[in-house]
Amino acid sequence: MATTTNKTKPKTKTASKPATRAPIKTTSRTTAKPAVQSGPAHVSKGLGRGLSALLSAESVSIDVRDAIIMLPINDLNPNIDQPRKHFDKERLKELADSISQNGVIQPIIVTRFETGYKIVAGERRWRAARLAGLKTIPSIVRELTDIQVLEQALIENIQRQDLNPIEEAAALEKLMIDHQMTQEHLSKMIGRSRPAIANTVRLLGLSEFVKSLVVTDAMTAGHARALLSLPSVEIQDQTAKVVVDKALNVRQTEALVKTVLRNKRKPAKQKVDEEFAANVLDLEHRLRTCLGTKVSIQDRNKRGKIVIDYYSYEELDRILEKIGV
Structure with a gap:
């Protein structure tokens, strides 16, 4: 079998050329104020x-x-x-x-x-x-x-x-009214969920006094939303004052609203004693802490009852022992 060999030319030394630099890109500069x-x-x-x-x-x-x-x-x-x-x-x-x-x-x-x-x-x-x-x-x-x-x-x-939440609510409502937008359309436009938009716009149903508390950061939107279920401007305002004076958190505010609604009197006598409602809330909390179970105080026209929950006979015995019966 014939074999072939690759002939290579001898390497010759050549003078090395100086390295060339890549051209530098220049950017135009504009005079700015x-x-x-x-x-x-x-x-x-x-x-x-x-x-x-x-x-x-x-x-x-x-x-x-x-x-x-x-x-x-x-x-x-x-x-x-x-x-x-x-x-x-x-x-x-x-x-x-x-x-x-x-x-x-x-x-x-x-x-x-x-x-x-x-x-x-x-x-x-x-x-x-x-x-x-x-x-x-x-x-x-x-x-x-x-x-x-x-x-x-x-x-x-x-x-x-x-x-602030009130400004945002007013702006969202204006967009929907002026341009006949649905909440769904608006949610896509601003990238916010429809329920979030609905909850924000609901704040416009608050009394002017409560809205002013939100604007000045005296109360959060979460506090304010809890007051929306109260039936009148007067009750909203009175309850809001208690919330601010006692520095209640949102959960405590929700509990206070439930107490106010539970103790709401007839329309002819529809003036809620906020101090009483707040004291009831505080007393319920102290009783729950003391007895280690759910306790609710129900007031009806200066009469009422204290309801103590138990979930087993053993727990009932423990509660009775706690109150010395």
């Missing part, structure tokens, strides 16, 4: 609280294609349909102080409106900038319909958790 960024800002911890106050809960979603322009503050109008109605004066002053030192870090979002512009997102920054004495503010102009303005304002505030 001071203290304005077109994208999300990242702040180092060393910048202090002032700059953090500008950015916390105030950043908005900005497309890199959006053009930032300086608009006269007096040409801007707050959106009358803005979901957020309550602006904390102390926090607004803090933001104004930060703006005085650092400028407005994130532009506001506006849309054209008659002779000027309507604010879509950033009304708090606009208010603080006016307070700080600024004449212009960095802005992004977008062409939006009325429903898009409300949708964007609502979604942004919900995502930032800037709205």
Whole structure:
């Protein structure tokens, strides 16, 4: 069998060429107004609280294609349909102080409106900038319909958790009424379940006094929802005062409401003694703790009964021994 051999040419040394570097990509740089960024800002911890106050809960979603322009503050109008109605004066002053030192870090979002512009997102920054004495503010102009303005304002505030529960409930109801939306449609739009929307909107059925407690954080939405089953504004208000005065938690509030409903008198005498109801609640708790079983006090027109539950004869013997019978 013939064999073949591969002939290889002798290697010759060639002078090594200097390594070539990959071309460096250059990016065009545009001149920006001071203290304005077109994208999300990242702040180092060393910048202090002032700059953090500008950015916390105030950043908005900005497309890199959006053009930032300086608009006269007096040409801007707050959106009358803005979901957020309550602006904390102390926090607004803090933001104004930060703006005085650092400028407005994130532009506001506006849309054209008659002779000027309507604010879509950033009304708090606009208010603080006016307070700080600024004449212009960095802005992004977008062409939006009325429903898009409300949708964007609502979604942004919900995502930032800037709205109190009453403001959120009013905004959701307005969207459904003005634009004939169902709760199902609205849930898809804002990414929240239909039951959650229904529970939020129900808060609008509270008395004005109770709603004011929720707005000022004196009471949570959970406390307020427990009061919805009370039959009148007067009873809601009276019971709410007890809840706040005694600093009851949500579970205790629910128990108090049950006691109030259980002891509710006839319509002609429909004035609930909240102190009595609260004392009954406290007494039931103390008896349960002492006897180690469920105890309920039922009052009917200054008469009533104490019901002590037992679940076996052994437990009955233990309870009788406990009370010395």
